[in-house]
Amino acid sequence: MAGEKKGLQLLDFWVSPFGQRCRIALAEKGLPYEYLEQDLRNKSELLRRSNPVHKKIPVLLHGGRPVCESLIIVQYIDEAFPAEPGLLPADPYARAQARFWADYVDKKLYDCGTRLLKLKGEPQQQARAEMLEILRTLDGALGDGKFFGGEAFGFADVALAPFTAWFLTYERHGEFSVEKECPRLVAWAKRCGERESVAKNLPPPEKVYEFVAGMKKRFGIE
Amino acid sequence: MAGKEDLKLLGLVVSPFAIRVRMALGIKGVSYEYVEEDMFNKSDLLLASNPVHKKVPVLIHNGKPVCESLVIVQYVDELFAGPPILPADPYERATARFWAAFVDDKLTPAWIGILKAETEDERAEKATETLAVIRQVEEALANTLADGRAFFGGDSIGYLDVVLGSCLFWFDALRRMRGVEIIDSGRTPLLAAWAERFRENAEAKGVVPGADEAVQYANKLAAAAAAK
Numbered sequence: 492m493a494g495e496k497k498g499l500q501l502l503d504f505w506v507s508p509f510g511q512r513c514r515i516a517l518a519e520k521g522l523p524y525e526y527l528e529q530d531l532r533n534k535s536e537l538l539r540r541s542n543p544v545h546k547k548i549p550v551l552l553h554g555g556r557p558v559c560e561s562l563i564i565v566q567y568i569d570e571a572f573p574a575e576p577g578l579l580p581a582d583p584y585a586r587a588q589a590r591f592w593a594d595y596v597d598k599k600l601y602d603c604g605t606r607l608l609k610l611k612g613e614p615q616q617q618a619r620a621e622m623l624e625i626l627r628t629l630d631g632a633l634g635d636g637k638f639f640g641g642e643a644f645g646f647a648d649v650a651l652a653p654f655t656a657w658f659l660t661y662e663r664h665g666e667f668s669v670e671k672e673c674p675r676l677v678a679w680a681k682r683c684g685e686r687e688s689v690a691k692n693l694p695p696p697e698k699v700y701e702f703v704a705g706m707k708k709r710f711g712i713e
Numbered sequence: 714m715a716g717k718e719d720l721k722l723l724g725l726v727v728s729p730f731a732i733r734v735r736m737a738l739g740i741k742g743v744s745y746e747y748v749e750e751d752m753f754n755k756s757d758l759l760l761a762s763n764p765v766h767k768k769v770p771v772l773i774h775n776g777k778p779v780c781e782s783l784v785i786v787q788y789v790d791e792l793f794a795g796p797p798i799l800p801a802d803p804y805e806r807a808t809a810r811f812w813a814a815f816v817d818d819k820l821t822p823a824w825i826g827i828l829k830a831e832t833e834d835e836r837a838e839k840a841t842e843t844l845a846v847i848r849q850v851e852e853a854l855a856n857t858l859a860d861g862r863a864f865f866g867g868d869s870i871g872y873l874d875v876v877l878g879s880c881l882f883w884f885d886a887l888r889r890m891r892g893v894e895i896i897d898s899g900r901t902p903l904l905a906a907w908a909e910r911f912r913e914n915a916e917a918k919g920v921v922p923g924a925d926e927a928v929q930y931a932n933k934l935a936a937a938a939a940a941k
Contacts, residue, residue, distance in 0.1 A: 544849060553804075558804070586791065594781055628765060
């Protein structure tokens with residue numbers, strides 16, 4: 492009910508950009524919660540029970556009831572706790588634009604990034620080209636705006652901000668510079684990073700790079 | 714708001730994604746101009762309105778485009794008065810969104826995979842996958858449908874009904890074309906009963922084509938692919 496902020500738990504994994512979306516949203520709303528780091532190689536009973544369909548993080552538990560899928564969680568946080576700031580704008584058309592771009596990030600960025608990091612040779616070059624296309628499209632959508640929705644930090648920004656910690660990793664694997672290709676996007680990333688909700692919840696880019704290097708070693712990808 | 718709404722929907726008769734939007738507009742009782750697109754010869758308007766994906770449906774409202782079927786359905790729900798499409802309660806909304814995403818991310822690629830499969834083995838694999846996924850939907854939604862409600866949305870159709878229901882005619886087409894029964898009263902009794910009610914619903918009857926049209930379109934796609 493109004494103001495009831497008890498009983499929020501987040502099942503998450505430290506480097507997950509999807510989990511970070513939820514952490515940012517909770518922080519933006521000033522909502523206290525219990526962070527529960529999950530071991531994804533040995534999934535807990537709680538995780539399996541809370542997300543039987545996908546068995547993935549993040550999962551938000553509110554009074555014990557699970558909400559799954561990061562963008563659905565972010566919308567739930569916005570709607571269940573309607574006090575300011577609103578993560579989605581008031582205007583329906585602006586909301587539609589925010590949802591469109593959040594959906595675009597979901598459909599394109601992570602999968603392309605994974606291919607860029609895992610593959611070699613021609614397939615990697617293909618992934619590199621796609622990544623540049625995606626980043627340029629996002630840069631174009633942002634335009635000269637402060638945030639994706641305009642003046643206010645919102646849903647689309649929350650959807651994309653965690654991936655800014657992956658830019659360094661993408662750059663090193665793809666041998667390109669995000670700053671050179673998409674200067675507006677980099678300026679936006681800096682502005683996001685100035686918000687406490689983002690600064691406190693994203694890992695340093697070098698840590699992401701180390702994590703990926705470790706994963707590649709573990710799976711024998713060189 | 715003064716004045717008539719200027720609404721134009723770029724769609725495809727056999728696209729479940731376009732059908733969802735038509736149903737949403739129908740639920741709200743809103744009139745619109747419908748434009749059938751030719752996917753083999755996309756219009757300048759479509760390409761200009763959806764430069765990112767170049768796909769239907771696109772809803773153009775007072776000249777401004779909205780793209781992606783689930784985004785459009787929510788837009789229509791928020792903009793127009795009338796029966797609600799998404800429920801009011803935040804947790805129920807999250808649940809409806811979760812299953813809609815599941816249909817689009819897991820179920821749809823699987824049944825489209827049956828159509829696109831080039832070998833018998835691939836077809837069988839995709840069919841097995843589709844049946845496993847629909848089984849998950851049947852099990853998870855047993856609670857929702859078992860409490861006696863006619864639709865996922867309650868007494869009248871809502872978000873998840875529109876999202877899943879818009880695919881049903883393709884399941885009929887796949888039965889005819891590939892002999893695969895995705896929903897049947899033996900394996901998925903709750904979904905089978907729900908599907909019957911959905912088909913009889915006035916909103917659905919207005920905009921859902923027969924399986925024949927889907928079969929024809931699939932043949933057209935196959936011919937085009939073979940011609941390459």
